[in-house]
Amino acid sequence: MLDTNGLVQAWHRAGNSTPDVRLSLYAQALTADGPVGPYHALDDAGEDRAILAMYRVDRPAATVADLHQLPPLALSSYRQLLSDLASEGLGPLVTASETPTGGQR
Numbered sequence: 001m002l003d004t005n006g007l008v009q010a011w012h013r014a015g016n017s018t019p020d021v022r023l024s025l026y027a028q029a030l031t032a033d034g035p036v037g038p039y040h041a042l043d044d045a046g047e048d049r050a051i052l053a054m055y056r057v058d059r060p061a062a063t064v065a066d067l068h069q070l071p072p073l074a075l076s077s078y079r080q081l082l083s084d085l086a087s088e089g090l091g092p093l094v095t096a097s098e099t100p101t102g103g104q105r
Helices: 004-013 020-033 044-058 064-069 072-087
Strands: 036-038 090-092
Touching (some): 020 044, 044 064, 044 072, 044 090, 072 090
Antiparallel strands (some): 036 090
16 A cells, blocks of 8 residues: 555656645545555446545635536546556455445546
C-alpha cells in the first residue's frame, strides 16, 4: 500500500505537474478513504468514492449527488489523477464489503 509521498511520486512519474503541496492534499484524501495499491478496475460507485474524496479537498461539503450534477469537464482533473495512477499500475482498493454486487465496468 502506498503512502502520501508514494502517491505524489507516482503522479509525478506519470507526468502530472501539479505542485507537491496540492498533490499531497489529494493523496491524503484518497488514502483516508481507503488504501491505494495495485491497479484494478473500479466500478462506478468505487470511482465516485475516489473522486469525491479528492473533490472534497476543494469543496469540503460535496456529496455524491453534487458530483452527478457537475458537467464532466468539472471533474476531469480528478479523473486524470486516477488515470495517472492507473498508468503507474496503481489505484484505490475497494474492500469486498464496499463493492456493490454487479455494476462492474
